[in-house]
Amino acid sequence: MKEDLTEVVARDLSDAASALEALRNRPEMLAAIASAGRLLAESMDKGGKVMSCGNGGSLCDAMHFAEEMTGRYRNDRRPYAAVSMGDASHMSCVGNDYGYEQVFARYVEGLGRPGDVLLAISTSGTSRNILLAAQAARAKGMKVIGLTGRENSPLAQASDIAIVTPAGKYADRVQELHIKVIHILIEITERLRDPQNYPDAE
Numbered sequence: 001m002k003e004d005l006t007e008v009v010a011r012d013l014s015d016a017a018s019a020l021e022a023l024r025n026r027p028e029m030l031a032a033i034a035s036a037g038r039l040l041a042e043s044m045d046k047g048g049k050v051m052s053c054g055n056g057g058s059l060c061d062a063m064h065f066a067e068e069m070t071g072r073y074r075n076d077r078r079p080y081a082a083v084s085m086g087d088a089s090h091m092s093c094v095g096n097d098y099g100y101e102q103v104f105a106r107y108v109e110g111l112g113r114p115g116d117v118l119l120a121i122s123t124s125g126t127s128r129n130i131l132l133a134a135q136a137a138r139a140k141g142m143k144v145i146g147l148t149g150r151e152n153s154p155l156a157q158a159s160d161i162a163i164v165t166p167a168g169k170y171a172d173r174v175q176e177l178h179i180k181v182i183h184i185l186i187e188i189t190e191r192l193r194d195p196q197n198y199p200d201a202e
């Protein structure tokens with residue numbers, strides 16, 4: 001008997017909706033996301049920048065985040081200072097010569113300045129290159145926003161602000177919540193820095 005694929009689709013959408021609702025019902029996480037957005041806006045107001053990193057799908061999320069900061073999100077506005085650490089030539093040089101663990105830490109050591117922010121994304125919260133980037137950022141006097149799917153993971157513990165989305169069995173569900181969080185972070189940054197784009201706000 002053939003599987004009803006529309007059932008597969010419906011089940012997955014329901015599961016995703018439940019995960020979003022679970023995040024919505026965690027007041028401490030809503031507060032953490034709001035604080036992280038405020039940190040980003042305040043850093044940029046003072047001339048700081050945000051650097052973002054992740055592996056695999058989370059690197060795509062880190063790039064998505066940075067391009068909507070430098071480029072645009074919903075409406076026209078000035079560009080914001082953001083850079084994702086996904087440059088292939090840097091990754092291949094540092095991966096080859098210093099080891100993959102160092103690819104993001106070395107980027108942070110080269111470009112990070114006190115007052116900048118690192119957005120470190122890891123669904124497991126255990127990827128060594130992300131943890132070393134967080135350490136390098138703190139050593140530079142940067143603040144670390146950790147976006148992960150595991151409470152008490154090494155990344156959550158190494159972050160100034162830990163945003164922990166509900167953990168599903170697989171990384172994909174965590175990543176779906178992460179992209180939601182990323183869009184909210186950008187919206188909060190815009191609301192604080194360019195409120196004219198949000199005429200509905202008080």
Ligand SMILES: O=C(CO)[C@@H](O)[C@H](O)[C@H](O)[C@H](O)COP(=O)(O)O
Nearest residue numbers: 055056057058122123124127171172
């Ligand atoms: O996108 C996915 C899974 O949805 C994968 O590419 C995933 O990002 C990779 O396995 C990563 O290496 C996982 O690393 P992390 O999120 O645990 O730090």
Ligand SMILES: [Zn+2]
Nearest residue numbers: 064065068183
């Ligand atoms: Zn987007």
